[in-house]
Amino acid sequence: MNYPFVIGPIVLQDFTSEDELIDRCKEWNLLSNTATKPKTYLYKGYGLTLPCEIVGYVDNMTVVVQFENKQQHCIHPSYLKEMQTASFGQRGATASDTANPVDEVEEEIAELAEVAEVAKEIPKKAVKAKKQVVELPEDKLQMTAIVKEFTTVPNHFSDNDDEVIIYEGVSVEGHDLALDEVWSSHSATLKKLELQVGDRVSFEAKVVAKKLTQHPVKYKINNPAKMKKTTT
Template sequence: MSFLGGFFVSDTMNKKDHIHYIPPQGDYFTFNDEDHYLAKGMEWGLLTARSVKKELVFKTGRHEERVTLKGYQEYGIDGQFNTIVLEFDDGELTCIHPAYLKEMQSAGFAKELLSGGSTEYSAKKEVTDKATSEEATSVEKPAVVKKAKAKKAPAKPKLELPEEKVHFTASVKEFTEKMNHFTGETDEVVLFENVKIIGEAELYIGDAWCGYSKTLKKLELEEGVELEFDGKIVDKKFSKEVRYKVNNPSKLKKVENN
């Protein structure tokens, strides 16, 4: 016998007898980098800026083990709801609602399950119940939800980005802000459209974003202004539509249209 999380478990116990795996259906989002991982973890209430855990605890009434956050799937009219994709130490994947995973982190979670007569965790039931409850609060009707999902565009293929600095052309699309989860404040951001890498290895990027630095502010930019500049492009998501970020823009020049 071994002692886990306040209750005894048989060493020969097969965890698959107590876990109903619900693998992700189709593609799911993975984390772009540490900032993205922290931002989503804080959004779900699982992480804090001072406590960036690489592992969390998965519990049932008879089983407990460490798991990692593999990624997430989106659902709802605008993809505003998430289902977390967990990975066990044996590589098995399962989906779970963020609120339920958060409950699992409490010390008395397993005891509450046992006292309530439950001996196993049904991931399928939890995900289904949570999704049904949240979608029921939406102002849209179910038929509208189905219509929106049917029109959802397939994910764009990931671009092969150059590692070195390159030369760009782009147009200023919008000025906005982005939450900085490390400072707890918002940073000024400029969104670009029609971003292109020009030169020997031309590549069309589309939309991208960049911190609205003092260097950019000196140009007194306005929406619609076309620019040429040097910089580095990286895979760092601003939103579902804007996946790439321009770092360290330099040699900036406004393009005059005659």
């Protein structure tokens, strides 16, 4: 059975890993800050309650969910979050009981028309960008880099911003990866090293494609281990 209300994505941005999916859902307030696994959501509308999972996104304001019949649908993350509440849809229930399903479909299509128009404008750019994504190894890598900057990024689940480090001059042993810059959390462990801008460091870490909020840094190093200062 196909659902007539579905607005499928013209260009779907995939998650590079389950970790990115979890992080993105936290940014969209669709997972708690302590969650370690993705979850199934409920799509409510047109007299239906359908389980669905998030499989990608068009942009930061449009997530893509997939129903059990494999149809994919664009939706605003805040709207999807609202659907998870028990009270969703109760307001105006009397009117909706007699509403024409076709009218409901047309209403949602109108609400998401802007999303569809934006998606139409970016397919070529998005496909080109996707082709240029660096193929990242799954294993931990031996790396060297130079500390470029200490900064902070907003954390919507905390009163304090998250502290991060941006690195430049990145080199990966045994791989020819054009990473340019990477970033990591400025964890308590790293703070013990008392790093300063300009320090060259070596470490082991897994690299994932995750853009730093409000900064043009595309790749993150997860849980850097054995980090030490080096002069070469």
